Amino acid sequence: xxxxxxxxxxxxxxxxxxxxxxxxxxxxxxxxxxxxxxxxxxxxxxxxxxxxxxxxxxxxxxxxxxxxxxxxxxxxxxxxxxxxxxxxxxxxxxxxxxxxxxxxxxxxxxxxxxxxxxxxxxxxxxxxxxxxxxxxxxxxxxxxxxxxxxxxxxxxxxxxxxxxxxxxxxxxxxxxxxxxxxxxxxxxxxxxxxxxxxxxxxxxxxxxxxxxxxxxxxxxxxxxxxxxxxxxxxxxxxxxxxxxxxxxxxxxxxxxxxxxxxxxxxxxxxxxxxxxxxxxxxxxxxxxxxxxxxxxxx
Amino acid sequence: xxxxxxxxxxxxxxxxxxxxxxxxxxxxxxxxxxxxxxxxxxxxxxxxxxxxxxxxxxxxxxxxxxxxxxxxxxxxxxxxxxxxxxxxxxxxxxxxxxxxxxxxxxxxxxxxxxxxxxxxxxxxxxxxxxxxxxxxxxxxxxxxxxxxxxxxxxxxxxxxxxxxxxxxxxxxxxxxxxxxxxxxxxxxxxxxxxxxxxxxxxxxxxxxxxxxxxxxxxxxxxxxxxxxxxxxxxxxxxxxxxxxxxxxxxxxxxxxxxxxxxxxxxxxxxxxxxxxxxxxxxxxxxxxxxxxxxxxxxxxxxxxxxxxxxxxxxxxxxxxxxxxxxx
Numbered sequence: 263x264x265x266x267x268x269x270x271x272x273x274x275x276x277x278x279x280x281x282x283x284x285x286x287x288x289x290x291x292x293x294x295x296x297x298x299x300x301x302x303x304x305x306x307x308x309x310x311x312x313x314x315x316x317x318x319x320x321x322x323x324x325x326x327x328x329x330x331x332x333x334x335x336x337x338x339x340x341x342x343x344x345x346x347x348x349x350x351x352x353x354x355x356x357x358x359x360x361x362x363x364x365x366x367x368x369x370x371x372x373x374x375x376x377x378x379x380x381x382x383x384x385x386x387x388x389x390x391x392x393x394x395x396x397x398x399x400x401x402x403x404x405x406x407x408x409x410x411x412x413x414x415x416x417x418x419x420x421x422x423x424x425x426x427x428x429x430x431x432x433x434x435x436x437x438x439x440x441x442x443x444x445x446x447x448x449x450x451x452x453x454x455x456x457x458x459x460x461x462x463x464x465x466x467x468x469x470x471x472x473x474x475x476x477x478x479x480x481x482x483x484x485x486x487x488x489x490x491x492x493x494x495x496x497x498x499x500x501x502x503x504x505x506x507x508x509x510x511x512x513x514x515x516x517x518x519x520x521x522x523x524x525x526x527x528x529x530x531x532x533x534x535x536x537x538x539x540x541x542x543x544x545x546x547x548x549x550x551x552x553x554x555x556x557x558x559x560x
Numbered sequence: 561x562x563x564x565x566x567x568x569x570x571x572x573x574x575x576x577x578x579x580x581x582x583x584x585x586x587x588x589x590x591x592x593x594x595x596x597x598x599x600x601x602x603x604x605x606x607x608x609x610x611x612x613x614x615x616x617x618x619x620x621x622x623x624x625x626x627x628x629x630x631x632x633x634x635x636x637x638x639x640x641x642x643x644x645x646x647x648x649x650x651x652x653x654x655x656x657x658x659x660x661x662x663x664x665x666x667x668x669x670x671x672x673x674x675x676x677x678x679x680x681x682x683x684x685x686x687x688x689x690x691x692x693x694x695x696x697x698x699x700x701x702x703x704x705x706x707x708x709x710x711x712x713x714x715x716x717x718x719x720x721x722x723x724x725x726x727x728x729x730x731x732x733x734x735x736x737x738x739x740x741x742x743x744x745x746x747x748x749x750x751x752x753x754x755x756x757x758x759x760x761x762x763x764x765x766x767x768x769x770x771x772x773x774x775x776x777x778x779x780x781x782x783x784x785x786x787x788x789x790x791x792x793x794x795x796x797x798x799x800x801x802x803x804x805x806x807x808x809x810x811x812x813x814x815x816x817x818x819x820x821x822x823x824x825x826x827x828x829x830x831x832x833x834x835x836x837x838x839x840x841x842x843x844x845x846x847x848x849x850x851x852x853x854x855x856x857x858x859x860x861x862x863x864x865x866x867x868x869x870x871x872x873x874x875x876x877x878x879x880x881x882x883x884x885x886x887x
Contacts, residue, residue, distance in 0.1 A: 329641075372670050379641065381670045384661055387634045391666055394638020394646075401599070401620060402642070423662070426631035433626075 289525035298508035300340035319349035333388020334415035386421025417449030432471030448519035479504030577740035583718025585610030591726035609649035652678025652694035682827035684865035693860035699832025711776035739865035766795035785879035821886030
């Protein structure tokens with residue numbers, strides 16, 4: 263773990279932009295799936311797979327790898343795209359998402375695709391699995407430098423099992439567990455503040471004996487620093503509330519909960535007609551990539 | 561005739577009565593000694609599920625999860641992903657009763673090497689009443705792909721099932737009972753996952769033979785029923801089927817071929833359990849009359865184990881009556 267140079271930040275932002283473009287292409291090819299969450303988490307997944315995780319795409323079952331558990335399985339397009347861009351499997355395969363016979367199931371199937379640590383989809387189970395991994399690692403190797411990262415959604419925190427797992431993580435003082443909450447404020451039925459309010463969220467996890475930080479989930483330098491600090495916490499599990507913007511990167515889709523479960527071509531039409539949604543999204547992302555590439559990082 | 565490997569004290573004053581859950585406790589400690597990767601989890605029911613001896617012998621490999629059965633199933637899945645062989649124990653009503661989806665997704669679909677122990681199965685839980693009497697659990701897990709389902713007959717078989725599950729790679733469900741159960745088998749009786757055993761051989765001179773297929777702690781009642789049927793002039797074979805899934809199809813087919821009718825016996829709902837599995841299979845390959853003994857679409861209630869088993873139609877007389885109906 264180290265601080266990111268400006269060059270590294272630029273690399274990560276460009277990589278995340280490519281991953282976002284892949285996500286749009288995958289969703290369009292699939293004709294169904296989730297848009298808001300995957301676009302919103304692209305920066306964090308890119309940071310993890312291209313900078314933070316100890317892993318080896320050519321040896322996905324390497325025993326010394328860090329583990330990344332995606333608890334909110336429905337945002338798997340971003341995980342698949344990141345895995346492919348990181349070299350786990352060919353990027354061409356991304357277009358098979360949700361198709362019959364594909365290794366890229368609508369929700370992740372652990373044994374189907376290299377790089378997946380769990381099967382997920384039904385919400386709220388990932389944190390328990392991460393707790394189990396962190397516990398097992400501690401039994402075998404109390405001085406391990408392996409980390410177990412668990413990504414969860416914010417709507418997902420409605421699930422009771424999350425709080426069962428949080429009790430367990432706090433009880434066991436799992437310092438090797440780092441949870442990142444995608445706090446995008448939306449869930450299928452609306453804004454989280456209306457469907458089932460979560461605030462004060464940081465205080466809730468602090469009360470469960472977590473070390474809690476809040477960051478801008480699109481500032482890769484800030485997220486990287488937060489992960490570095492979380493790794494330095496030895497007496498508690500860590501949780502990072504990453505404030506993200508749903509559909510980040512495509513401004514005409516951003517912040518709108520109606521993009522939660524629709525692909526481009528089937529989303530709300532107030533800002534872009536359905537038949538233009540894919541094209542507009544890709545154009546916006548390419549424009550952004552051009553701006554990032556031109557940034558003076560000297 | 562009783563199988564020669566059964567306990568010689570059968571039905572004598574020396575016959576022991578011990579809860580089958582004790583066999584889990586013994587088997588788990590034994591398995592733990594053989595394999596350091598075995599870990600045990602309990603959800604605030606460490607003593608009554610008989611996890612306590614393991615927790616005392618291997619405190620570093622015991623995880624107390626509190627009253628969090630859903631969490632327990634998925635924590636176990638995570639531990640299995642790191643190479644552990646987790647055994648999770650609670651009452652069957654709570655695991656798999658409450659955490660069925662976690663078992664389906666994070667254990668079975670994940671192909672996690674987790675062993676699930678459902679204690680206090682059946683109405684023989686007794687005084688605790690219907691909320692604590694799991695009579696749906698075989699059905700719940702029999703329909704889940706990748707899952708092995710075992711209902712041991714007694715303490716010896718529960719011990720052997722635990723040891724076999726520890727060696728088997730993949731998810732296994734073992735249901736055990738709370739109350740004192742006649743010890744019918746011995747430490748030497750054969751046990752193999754997926755294999756049924758003939759525990760009572762019929763008198764071939766008697767006409768209209770009936771095959772009794774039984775799982776779990778009602779084996780004693782099934783054997784008693786076979787003796788009563790024989791005395792009444794009806795030959796009866798008892799096929800004990802501790803593994804409900806995978807079903808020992810070969811043994812069932814052989815039974816169907818040599819008998820006029822079949823009775824299934826289990827301490828479970830008549831729907832979806834052993835009776836369901838046997839009916840589904842035989843109706844396709846060797847149609848035969850099948851009468852299912854079990855709880856008939858009801859909830860249990862408080863009472864003493866034996867009186868509840870009688871009341872809900874799983875006593876020796878009920879099995880005899882079912883056998884007469886089947887032939």
